[in-house]
Amino acid sequence: MAIEIREYRDTDRDEWMRVHAIILSISHAWNYSIQERPDYEGHQSTRLVAVEDGRIVGLLDAQYDNTPGDLCFLKDSPGGYVLEFGRLPEYKGRRIGSLLIDAAVEDARRKEFHRLEFWTQDRAAQRFYRRIGLPEIGRHYRFRIRPPQDITERMRRDAVGVEYLYCVCLPEEWPLVKQQYDVILKHPLEPHLCIGYERRF
Ligand SMILES: CC(C)(COP(=O)(O)OP(=O)(O)OC[C@H]1O[C@@H](n2cnc3c(N)ncnc32)[C@H](O)[C@@H]1OP(=O)(O)O)[C@@H](O)C(=O)NCCC(=O)NCCS
Structure with a gap:
């Protein structure tokens, strides 16, 4: 079955929260658990889900600077900060991480942003970012x-x-x-x- 990347919809909320909770439990991607779906009020955002056979299997959210550096670490131009990103553990090897990043880049471009930052404490995710060739910024x-x-x-x-x-x-x-x-x-x-x-x- 093919993986589709599409925009998050309000009706995805409960399933998104469950998928997020599973990813949270098998990674060190976040400092705390969340009980509400973030809405990024006051900022532009990209909210994507990876779907297979109608089920959410991955997710990516980015929130964008209003002025350079109000969210991102680098301040040379306004960027997007990827806050939520992951896929279900049983979907390893399906290139969902790469598909989500490519779709996020496309959406950021449409919004006239030209960079995305990814920060992580998860060691496997650090290997993934190095593997796909992203330079380290701090x-x-x-x-x-x-x-x-x-x-x-x-x-x-x-x-x-x-x-x-x-x-x-x-x-x-x-x-x-x-x-x-x-x-x-x-x-x-x-x-x-x-x-x-x-x-x-
Ligand atoms: C990080 C994550 C999103 C990567 O997604 P993924 O779907 O496994 O990644 P892909 O399948 O697109 O992998 C792309 C390439 O990176 C490699 N790769 C993936 N994870 C890797 C790892 N931990 N170590 C080394 N290489 C890795 C893949 O083998 C693939 O290599 P290839 O191009 O030679 O085939 C996923 O591991 C995940 O959900 N982790 C838990 C949550 C998390 O840590 N989120 C990110 C931090 S905020």
Whole structure:
């Protein structure tokens, strides 16, 4: 059965959420789970689904800068940030990722954007982006730490408890950060290296 890439429709919502939840459970693509379908209010967006035999098997959403850098990392021209992207695990080897990216590029062009950014903490996805030849545009660690005592005490004065702090650092700072802070290592809060890639067209 052939894979069709088409625009998302409002009637896809429940199925889209279920497919998203499955992809979320087998990847490190996202930092948190979502219970509502994002609508990207105030921005242009591309919302695509991959469909086989009437069933959604993959998805891709990109949201576009209003001014260069308000969403994207690179600021030389306005771009699209790919926020939701994946396909069901049983559809490995069907080129759904590539089909979705090609269709997203076409739609971005129609909207007069000329680049898309892809950021991911998922190591398999990082290999995929390298395999399809996307250049890297940046990398950083994302991690949680148990708060240092001065921060805990400072916030307790305002009756605010702190469970953990969600932090970012450059790879060259990471060895020192691990020495100096109480980094949470246990799943699902473990650290990840996040790498950004882009496609220009
Ligand atoms: C990332 C993802 C969308 C790729 O989709 P896909 O449908 O498997 O990709 P394709 O079939 O189009 O693969 C294109 C090429 O990349 C290769 N490839 C795919 N995944 C790869 C991996 N993990 N490592 C190395 N190469 C990989 C394919 O073998 C293929 O190579 P070929 O051109 O030599 O045949 C998919 O793995 C996925 O849904 N992952 C979970 C969610 C996720 O991490 N999303 C992205 C991060 S935000």
